[in-house]
Amino acid sequence: MSVAVASPPERLLLGPGPSPVHPEVLAAQARSMVGHLDPWFLEVADQMADMLRHVFRTSNRLTYAVSGTGSAGMETAVTNTVEPGDTVIVGVNGVFGGRIADTARRAGADVVALEEPWGRIVPADRVASALKAHPQAKLVALVHAETSTGVHQPLEEVGALLAETETLFLVDTVTGLAGVPLEVDAWHVDVVYSGTQKCLSVPPGLAPISFSEKAEAVIERRSSTVRSWYLDVEAVRRYWGAERAYHHTAPISAVLGLHEGLRRVLEEGLETRWARHAEVGGLFQEHIQDRDATLLAQEGHRLPQLTSFAWPDGVDEGALRSRMLHDHGIEVGGGLGDFKGRAWRVGLMGEGATHANVDRLLHAIDELLEG
Amino acid sequence: MSVAVASPPERLLLGPGPSPVHPEVLAAQARSMVGHLDPWFLEVADQMADMLRHVFRTSNRLTYAVSGTGSAGMETAVTNTVEPGDTVIVGVNGVFGGRIADTARRAGADVVALEEPWGRIVPADRVASALKAHPQAKLVALVHAETSTGVHQPLEEVGALLAETETLFLVDTVTGLAGVPLEVDAWHVDVVYSGTQKCLSVPPGLAPISFSEKAEAVIERRSSTVRSWYLDVEAVRRYWGAERAYHHTAPISAVLGLHEGLRRVLEEGLETRWARHAEVGGLFQEHIQDRDATLLAQEGHRLPQLTSFAWPDGVDEGALRSRMLHDHGIEVGGGLGDFKGRAWRVGLMGEGATHANVDRLLHAIDELLEG
Numbered sequence: 001m002s003v004a005v006a007s008p009p010e011r012l013l014l015g016p017g018p019s020p021v022h023p024e025v026l027a028a029q030a031r032s033m034v035g036h037l038d039p040w041f042l043e044v045a046d047q048m049a050d051m052l053r054h055v056f057r058t059s060n061r062l063t064y065a066v067s068g069t070g071s072a073g074m075e076t077a078v079t080n081t082v083e084p085g086d087t088v089i090v091g092v093n094g095v096f097g098g099r100i101a102d103t104a105r106r107a108g109a110d111v112v113a114l115e116e117p118w119g120r121i122v123p124a125d126r127v128a129s130a131l132k133a134h135p136q137a138k139l140v141a142l143v144h145a146e147t148s149t150g151v152h153q154p155l156e157e158v159g160a161l162l163a164e165t166e167t168l169f170l171v172d173t174v175t176g177l178a179g180v181p182l183e184v185d186a187w188h189v190d191v192v193y194s195g196t197q198k199c200l201s202v203p204p205g206l207a208p209i210s211f212s213e214k215a216e217a218v219i220e221r222r223s224s225t226v227r228s229w230y231l232d233v234e235a236v237r238r239y240w241g242a243e244r245a246y247h248h249t250a251p252i253s254a255v256l257g258l259h260e261g262l263r264r265v266l267e268e269g270l271e272t273r274w275a276r277h278a279e280v281g282g283l284f285q286e287h288i289q290d291r292d293a294t295l296l297a298q299e300g301h302r303l304p305q306l307t308s309f310a311w312p313d314g315v316d317e318g319a320l321r322s323r324m325l326h327d328h329g330i331e332v333g334g335g336l337g338d339f340k341g342r343a344w345r346v347g348l349m350g351e352g353a354t355h356a357n358v359d360r361l362l363h364a365i366d367e368l369l370e371g
Numbered sequence: 372m373s374v375a376v377a378s379p380p381e382r383l384l385l386g387p388g389p390s391p392v393h394p395e396v397l398a399a400q401a402r403s404m405v406g407h408l409d410p411w412f413l414e415v416a417d418q419m420a421d422m423l424r425h426v427f428r429t430s431n432r433l434t435y436a437v438s439g440t441g442s443a444g445m446e447t448a449v450t451n452t453v454e455p456g457d458t459v460i461v462g463v464n465g466v467f468g469g470r471i472a473d474t475a476r477r478a479g480a481d482v483v484a485l486e487e488p489w490g491r492i493v494p495a496d497r498v499a500s501a502l503k504a505h506p507q508a509k510l511v512a513l514v515h516a517e518t519s520t521g522v523h524q525p526l527e528e529v530g531a532l533l534a535e536t537e538t539l540f541l542v543d544t545v546t547g548l549a550g551v552p553l554e555v556d557a558w559h560v561d562v563v564y565s566g567t568q569k570c571l572s573v574p575p576g577l578a579p580i581s582f583s584e585k586a587e588a589v590i591e592r593r594s595s596t597v598r599s600w601y602l603d604v605e606a607v608r609r610y611w612g613a614e615r616a617y618h619h620t621a622p623i624s625a626v627l628g629l630h631e632g633l634r635r636v637l638e639e640g641l642e643t644r645w646a647r648h649a650e651v652g653g654l655f656q657e658h659i660q661d662r663d664a665t666l667l668a669q670e671g672h673r674l675p676q677l678t679s680f681a682w683p684d685g686v687d688e689g690a691l692r693s694r695m696l697h698d699h700g701i702e703v704g705g706g707l708g709d710f711k712g713r714a715w716r717v718g719l720m721g722e723g724a725t726h727a728n729v730d731r732l733l734h735a736i737d738e739l740l741e742g
């Protein structure tokens with residue numbers, strides 16, 4: 001059989017991820033191969049972990065990148081902390097809260113799902129009541145940036161509440177990290193994970209993760225073996241820690257890409273980056289409403305980097321989206337779950353969060369709506 | 372904080388992996404980003420799956436690349452087929468058989484470990500006896516190419532035996548694929564996985580995997596949920612199949628790298644590639660014995676692509692290996708487990724399997740031994 005070289009078409013990536021990647025980050029993925037135990041590579045991996053601590057705003061020792069995509073980060077977070085029979089409280093107001101609940105059930109947990117309508121936050125007082133009803137809960141899980149709805153979940157109040165208890169605070173910030181403020185230490189977050197292909201603007205393939213000392217202690221006290229070998233933190237940390245024990249081969253090229261992507265985040269400055277996302281996303285949200293679109297996330301809790309909106313009745317979102325890709329080379333996302341068939345998800349994430357991209361997108365939308 | 376750009380040193384990778392990567396494969400990883408649901412990318416993913424079928428010598432429909440390294444392939448293979456209480460027979464003659472056993476136990480299996488001394492194969496008659504004692508066994512697992520010992524495990528006889536039964540045949544060919552002959556369909560292998568960073572000469576990060584119809588039927592008949600969400604075949608195959616349902620974001624750059632790597636394997640021809648490994652590895656094994664080294668894999672069952680050998684008493688293998696890296700820029704591997712502290716592992720895999728590399732390595736060894 002004979003297969004041609006794969007040369008991708010030019011796309012402007014303004015969907016829910018992956019986001020556009022800077023050529024220097026792509027170039028880092030093409031550097032020559034080295035071994036995963038090479039002293040040079042171990043130093044680079046240490047630098048990467050330090051940069052992750054910086055963007056997570058944490059001093060957590062156990063901070064690294066899981067060798068898988070954001071969902072592997074979720075599974076690592078849940079499967080290492082939860083044991084069969086544990087009670088786990090999960091906010092479910094979109095696809096990703098639902099996934100945490102599913103993963104926790106597979107780990108043997110009794111899940112208390114705090115369901116809220118899609119597009120609404122999970123209020124802190126609902127968490128407080130649930131915790132009163134289940135004081136023995138092993139953890140409370142919230143999604144910081146719900147990629148399915150564009151909701152920006154407040155975390156600080158719940159963090160303060162849990163800091164007084166034995167319960168861990170688990171946060172999914174796959175779409176949040178480096179796009180909106182996150183203070184892992186100050187907000188008492190114990191387990192937090194992200195993806196690379198959102199506001200970090202690095203290709204998908206790794207999941208940054210961090211565990212507080214409180215979480216590490218819970219893992220050390222486990223009475224059952226973690227159900228996953230690949231994602232077992234105790235084993236993995238012997239590689240990322242001083243011991244450098246072989247566990248599995250790290251994805252070298254992806255680590256070099258993430259290293260370069262994090263370098264760029266630091267060069268811009270984390271707070272400048274948050275402000276850029278806020279400004280650009282706010283602008284888009286203002287203008288898209290002029291096109292009769294309805295924002296689906298509740299006011300006051302909208303992510304600037306990921307906007308979910310419904311078209312007016314009569315607009316065929318699928319056809320419009322397909323023409324956006326084929327005629328304009330712009331990728332946007334369709335709705336998931338409750339929003340399927342009527343919503344779009346527009347990501348202005350990382351390298352994609354620019355005024356020029358907002359202009360180009362609005363211009364293309366206007367052309368398609370007129371056509 | 373400020374971090375410099377990471378520019379890797381030049382290394383000749385002759386350890387147990389990663390192997391050297393061709394510049395065209397590295398370049399493929401630097402192509403511009405596209406979405407994981409982009410029609411163009413889905414076509415590339417289909418081509419990749421077709422090429423995997425070609426190198427696995429299978430027509431299995433369920434053939435794809437797991438979004439993780441070879442160990443994630445192992446976990447996917449085991450965790451989807453095994454249910455709590457199942458009996459699983461595992462050949463354990465090195466590190467990787469031991470890992471399969473560990474993973475199966477975490478999946479709730481009763482493991483029957485067929486232990487053999489490191490460096491020896493697992494004889495087919497041991498499998499036959501174990502199967503007679505445990506006719507209800509869910510699967511038999513063997514490691515085709517034991518990376519810790521250099522043993523080349525025969526598979527054909529066991530495959531023929533299991534084809535007559537309900538028991539599945541699971542094969543780890545992380546270091547085997549594209550280096551030594553493997554006939555997934557003809558040898559009745561039901562579940563098989565590999566890594567990219569060995570004889571395929573692609574950076575680490577993906578795990579090619581394939582399931583026979585017999586294995587698919589076993590998965591469909593499961594009475595319990597798979598313990599992993601990330602690696603759940605039923606969910607993943609809705610993305611790789613016609614449905615294209617979103618499960619997790621595929622690691623785009625890694626898939627483009629693997630696509631290019633497989634293209635190169637096909638261009639060379641699979642059988643030519645097997646022959647090249649056999650010739651180059653055989654040459655090295657002949658010459659290294661002239662240096663008083665003892666090959667650790669039993670005669671007649673030695674992998675050409677991965678040679679494990681012990682130095683004579685008095686040679687400090689660690690110091691020698693470190694000088695090999697620092698003075699000659701050549702990475703070789705140390706022994707694992709039983710062979711730690713006295714053995715080397717030399718990989719002549721993929722792009723690394725050349726006469727020139729054997730010459731360079733032997734020359735460097737001679738210089739170091741004289742020094």
